[in-house]
């Protein structure tokens with residue numbers, strides 16, 4: 001298989017044509033909410049492997065590589081049927097290098113579960129319904145809060161057009177930043193740059209309520225005929241990863257000892273909390289810069305559950 005061959009270019013990079021329509025039909029069919037039920041075992045397998053990696057290597061500087069491995073393993077195993085090795089997998093490495101040029105990582109029930117069949121049958125290691133609703137609110141907020149590709153993929157106008165008196169020439173590039181700005185519209189999402197999953201939860205019912213804050217799907221996957229065909233699979237895998245992560249692990253800010261020197265030149269040691277910086281590496285796809293935090297399993301029992309044989313998930 002040649003990931004770099006122009007004949008196998010990502011549909012995102014291909015102009016609307018008979019070939020693009022064919023690829024798009026296949027993608028739509030194989031990534032449809034009903035079709036993705038078949039991928040459940042693979043999504044669970046890569047999520048379990050991710051939890052194990054985090055358990056064995058909780059070094060905060062390796063969290064992002066762990067997440068990249070999870071996204072890569074899920075996509076490659078489903079798209080290409082590959083069994084991805086735990087370490088130094090050649091296909092995973094090749095795909096990460098290939099994707100680097102245009103996007104470093106590709107990484108929402110009756111409301112939730114009806115739209116995402118995969119969620120009707122969640123793994124046994126996850127707790128009850130109210131927890132799952134909270135996990136859902138976190139996923140919605142994650143998709144709203146920060147944009148994976150803030151400039152979006154530029155679109156090329158195939159024919160001349162006009163908008164409110166402006167002539168748009170055929171061949172011009174258009175960027176869809178406005179749609180993404182909608183995810184930060186403070187009339188819809190007050191205090192938009194604060195990560196607040198509760199904005200989606202109705203305090204009276206405890207359920208996700210899009211009357212309180214609009215479903216970010218109206219903008220985060222793009223629009224029209226180029227809308228992301230992988231959105232159902234992406235949502236289901238992100239949901240499972242986040243739900244598993246918060247049910248199995250505690251995360252805390254790091255505390256560091258710092259040497260403080262007073263006016264009388266007498267020094268002493270103080271413990272300070274290291275705040276998260278929310279700094280990003282810019283590019284077509286943005287990635288958080290490495291950050292410090294402590295990630296620990298919630299209990300010995302939960303750590304044991306992560307290590308249990310996968311066969312239990314299919315029971």
Ligand code: HEM
Pocket residue numbers: 010011012013024027031075106107148152153220221222223225226227228229230231233234
């Ligand atoms: C958090 C995860 C993801 C986000 C936020 C996302 C978002 C997007 C966006 C904004 C576009 C561009 C739409 C446009 O040009 O108007 C796109 C295109 C695309 N996405 Fe995703 N995506 C994600 C995951 C995935 C996954 C997992 C797959 C495949 C399994 C996938 C496959 C595609 C394809 C094939 C296109 C190109 C569609 C076309 O141009 O016809 N995406 N995605």
